[in-house]
Amino acid sequence: MAAANGGAGSVLPGVTAIALATAFLIVLLRVENQTAIISLLAFGLAAVAVANWFGWLAPVTRSFAERENALDAFAVVAALVVAAVFHEDHFVLLLVCTVLLYIVATLGLNIQFGYAGVLNFAGASFFGIGAYTAAVLNEHTAIPHLLVLLIGGVMAALIGSLLLLPVLRTRGHYAAVVTIAFALLFKTFLEVNDVLGGPQGLQVRSMKILGWSFNDNFQIGGVKLSFYISYFLVSLIILVLAFVLVRRIERSWVGLNLDALRLDETAACCFGLDIVRWKVTAFLLGNFLIGIAGTLFGMVGGFVQPNNYTFADSLILVSILLLGGIGNPWGVVVATVIVVIVPEKLQAIQEYRFLLYAALVMAVLLFRSEGLLPRPVRRYFPGWRP
Amino acid sequence: MTLEPTRRGASSSVLNVQGLTRRFGGVVALDHLDLELAQGEILGLIGPNGSGKTTFFNVLTGLYTADSGSIRFGGTEITQASPQAIYHAGISRTFQRSRLSLPLSIFDNIMIGNHKRLNQKLWFNLVRRDAFRAEFAASFSQAQALVEVFDPPLAGRMFEPIAGLPMIDRRRIEICRALISEPKLLLLDEPSAGMTHEETAKLMDDILVVRQRLTGLTIIIVEHEMGVIERITDRCIVLNFGRKISEGIFAEIAADRQVQEAYLGLQ
Amino acid sequence: MDFGLFAQHTMNGLMLGMMYALVAVGFTLFFGVLDVIKFSHGDVLTVGAFTALATFVGLKSMGVASTTVELLAMLIAAIGAMAVLGAVIAKAFVLPLRAAPALNTLLITLMLGTVLREAVRLFYPDGANPKPFPRLLPAESVSIGNFNLRLDNTIMLAAGVLVIVGLQLMLNRTKLGLAIRAVAQDEETAKTMGVNFSAIVLITFAIGSALAAFAGLMNGLYYNEINFGIGLYLGVVGFSAAIIGGLGSIYGAILGGFMFAALQTIGAVALPFASAYKDVFAFAVVIVLMAWRPTGLIPEKLSERV
Known part of the structure; x- marks a missing residue:
């Protein structure tokens, strides 16, 4: 009943997280140079660590807990985007x-x-x-x-x-x-x-x-x-x-x-x-x-x-x-x-x-x-x- | 053997145990135990450590098989029945060492005890989500109302994992798990273990409140704290080395020399 | 079947049985002191066999020609190194997980086994392919009828018997053995009696792993070839053997090892198509045995407190 207002988590942090992860994945799949790949992976790890340090992951978790159905649909869209990029x-x-x-x-x-x-x-x-x-x-x-x-x-x-x-x-x-x-x-x-x-x-x-x-x-x-x-x-x-x-x-x-x-x-x-x-x-x-x-x-x-x-x-x-x-x-x-x-x-x-x-x-x-x-x-x- | 009149007024016999015996190798853990329980009665089961109290619960709930003797519950023979069948017949229990599923939520743990009243069909669970949702919501209200009897604030934390709860709350949830399916017979195995006197007293009062609502609930309680036994039981049975050495209201058994010796002998 | 063939199969079965028994005893020892199954045990055997091989190659390149010296050096290197490895495994991966669910120990040792196996495959020169193992024992044989009793096999069998008897004596006659048995019997009591629990666990793991190294060396000398997968095979079979015999019992493990070898040998003789399917048959036997006697012929006491 109260799902739409007040206490319900926002879908936004989850969407942002999926979008960023997808973008990262696309870049990773695109790059061929081994050094670039290593740097990219290191950057990804650091990004997650930083996000964790500043407590940015908590809203994402909440977003998934409360609005999972919407985010599941968005994840499918993300997969389609990856396929489209590499068609x-x-x-x-x-x-x-x-x-x-x-x-x-x-x-x-x-x-x-x-x-x-x-x-x-x-x-x-x-x-x-x-x-x-x-x-x-x-x-x-x-x-x-x-x-x-x-x-x-x-x-x-x-x-x-x-x-x-x-x-x-x-x-x-x-x-x-x-x-x-x-x-x-x-x-x-x-x-x-x-x-x-x-x-x-x-x-x-x-x-x-x-x-x-x-x-x-x-x-x-x-x-x-x-x-x-x-x-x-x-x-x-x-x-x-x-x-x-x-x-x-x-x-x-x-x-x-x-x-x-x-x-x-x-x-x-x-x-x-x-x-x-x-x-x-x-x-x-x-x-x-x-x-x-x-x-x-x-x-x-x-x-x-x-x-x-x-x-x-x-x-x-x-x-x-x-x-x-x-x-x-x-x-x-x-x-x-x-x-x-x-x-x-x-x-x-x-x-x-x-x-x-x-x-x-x-x-x-x-x-x-x-x-x-x-x-x-x-x-x-x-x-x-x- | 005639049934003794009890304070709360007994009606028909719920549980009838005759000559129940269970051995572990050479040790006789239960030795020809006879026991009769009237509906609505609260029976205290006491005795020194290793006297067979928990073994009795384990045989009664089908975890151990009896070597000989019989158990009749509500007129049906359940001596060789599986734990599952015994639960379905209306006996549920708590465990000496709390056996909750720690990573699961309060609600989940209580629902484990509600197994027989939940629709277990795959189709219902996986496909008919609207129907499932209705059953879920109804079960949630029931579980919440039950927890509220014990501790109203706890009822607002139904989706918190058990792992974070103190012992008193764990005991409460374990008792709620045993009560949610509205059993006819409740077996409490040392509900006071790990709790203070005050906490125990409060827990017992709450159990009595629930009992008022579930008309006809019969209880067997294993307990070391004699204060608890004195206050809530209608009748007591004392076990020593698997044998019944005394039976009667608390005042009687407390005055029994044999009982005193059994306890003193161990100290 | 004529006598020669029969004797040949018997000898073959005895050799297999000895290797299985040595591995199974290790499982039983670990289970005895810690109630855990160390799934990396078989791969310790592999590493032991490769350590022996590396020692041989090293000695050869240094110009050592005496087979006795070579064999002794291999034996000492493999056994010593694996004893250390076993203790390290216990210290680093098994003891720290005592409080965690038993499943975690299973998983971590399984993964550790993979690490060892892969390390051999990747880092031993050309480790992905089977490696020839030198013949170092005298290859003479005595002919009895049409059966050739090979001296090297006889020596290996005798050595295996000696190792097992030695282990028995150690467990039953020495203070160390007493301490190990005490820990296996009841950890708490042993501790209060002044037994250094961690030390005993480490020593037991060292002993078990040394037995595996011995079995690995034996395997190499018998087949004259080793590969990175032998430990996985011997580990699974050895574990099943330990279970058949009832985990925790040394005699049971030995009996289980020989029984398994007997079954396998009989299977290979009785089923004409079986030579190609030898390993398929062995694994099928493992599965069937588990279904038949899930906790072994001598059941483990299941006294769960309720």
Whole structure:
């Protein structure tokens, strides 16, 4: 009722923050000179530190807490602006697609790990299941590609359900080993399996929707557009859907149930919570999202091979989640942008990225275990007042 | 065994426990416990540390399974039931060590206790947001009204995390979590732990206020502070080494030699 | 199956089992004193194996030709360096997180494992590729029927047995062992009895890591090749072995290690297509074992206070 006046936070600080971040990102993506990139990154860090020092981040946080729906819409606009700026640039658009799909995958991991506390160190494997599904189905069947996306997600959830029994029966460290073993098994299996192309992997046919082939560049009103624009749009739509889904999960009794079982299983079952039902729901739903992201990623990249879905890649997904702030979808967005884009731009660290992120996560765990953007207390409806 | 008349006037039997036994290895934590509880009664469960009080709560709420004996609640057998089923049947509890979810808000913690009255369907939660909003708003009013009984200022801080609250407020929220679903039987496990005398007295008064509103609420309270037991219980049972050694109103058990020995023997 | 083949498989299984057991014992030791799982344990093994290899290369370039000297130097370098590394890990990353949720310890050691693994891959010369490991033990063999009993394997097995027996004696007969067992039994009581808790934890981590270094060296000598991923594999398998045997029990860990090797060897023999799928099979076994006995054959006492 009172949302529009008085105590409600203004949308302005949030809009400003997103606009500045987008501008920074565009410049970063544009610059090629390595020294310039390093200076830019240092400047970005300093800017955030200064803003934090002067207390400018607090209004932004409040703005997001109170007016999130408006800001979510604005963030979509920002993503479209980035794509528009780079409408001809294959490389940047591919990078942006990668960011979007990694966000989707990590949102899936967030449901499992961030909310339900179900460990999954095989995220990249479920991502890979999606990608291989795309390779096989696009090659051998005439299933419409949008449906393939869905099937990829279902496949990841189905194969993941093989792990349900051990995951449900084990706790903490033990459950971790189950998924680690699966990650190693998956990659080894792909390598020794001839049907799926062995170590060389498989080509993935490009996406076609209603006869529209995604691998053709096209023009609108005389402006040439990269073919990746089509993939970008589909990725963005999937991300928006995934984001809304995760938000609704969190801001409902479902999210409360998942939190309750993560924080204290014993107390939760004394208040009627069906532990198995909610763990299964979280695990399957998470893998479904990861699978969909992987399926589309397979089509975007055009080929799949075992080396892209290793245990180290799974740890990258976990790193993103820890770095961003477990349980906070906005943290996932920010952390994915950093984790995916920085090593692509800074060639010097490209090779060292696994090492760097692992070290970074160790620092986070030691010094700031809540991550860059700590998850705020649940507000079921942003700006709602009794 | 006949039911003793109680001060507040008992009606029918709510809880009937017979021969309840639970062992941990060689230790008999509960030894053929018999217990009968009338609706509306407040029963004090006392005894030295390790005498089986908390074990009784854990068996009663299904966290531990009984080795033998039976528990009937409102005429239904619940001895082998799951904790979930027991909660749904109308028993809820607090824990000796406060077991709230610290990062979650006051409201969230209370809603965890409201599980059975909330719509848990995925479709409802994720898609029908207007309907969800209505249920959320209604639940919020209920939770707020309940907290108000205990501490009006606290009711204005429903979306603050538990982690920042002092022990007294945490106890209050834990009791609100147990009461929000309007259980028939409330189990309080040492509600005074970590609080001062005054705070405890106030908390007990508040519990009695809520009890007035929830007609027929029956309470079992485990407590070391005899002042609390004397003031609010209708009847007491004393446990020692898992066995019932005395039963009666507080004045009677306080005069019982066996009880004195059990306590003195430990000191 | 004829005797020769059977003996060959048995020997093979024993060697595998010994390596698994050595790794599993480390997990069990850490879990005993701190109730934590150190996921970087396997990668410490990798670093140990590469330390040994680097020592060998260094000695060769200095012109040392005696295999005995080389072997001894490798053994001392690998074991010493890993013992220090183990203690440092405990001091810097495990002990500081004692108050934090157990999950954080899991994550930090997992990430530390990645750092170690990647460091080997990136900073060891040509570390991304498998590296040949020298044959330093006498390669003679005794033929029994159509089975070749190789001397080097026999020496390694015997050395492994000696290490395990030595560890047992240390734990059961010395003051240090008593202190370790006291801490494992009950930290608080041990502290009040005057045991220096942190020191014992560091020493235990040093011992466990030294065992891993030994296993790493053994792995290199047995396969004559090492790569940056061996520790990840041996870590997962060793951990599963420790769980099968019931975490916290040394005998259990040893038993678990040999059981796992037996399962794997039997699997490789029984399933004709299995040679290519050897590792797939091993990991599948890990998963199935977890589903079957989530806390091991000898269940860990789960006495959660409610």
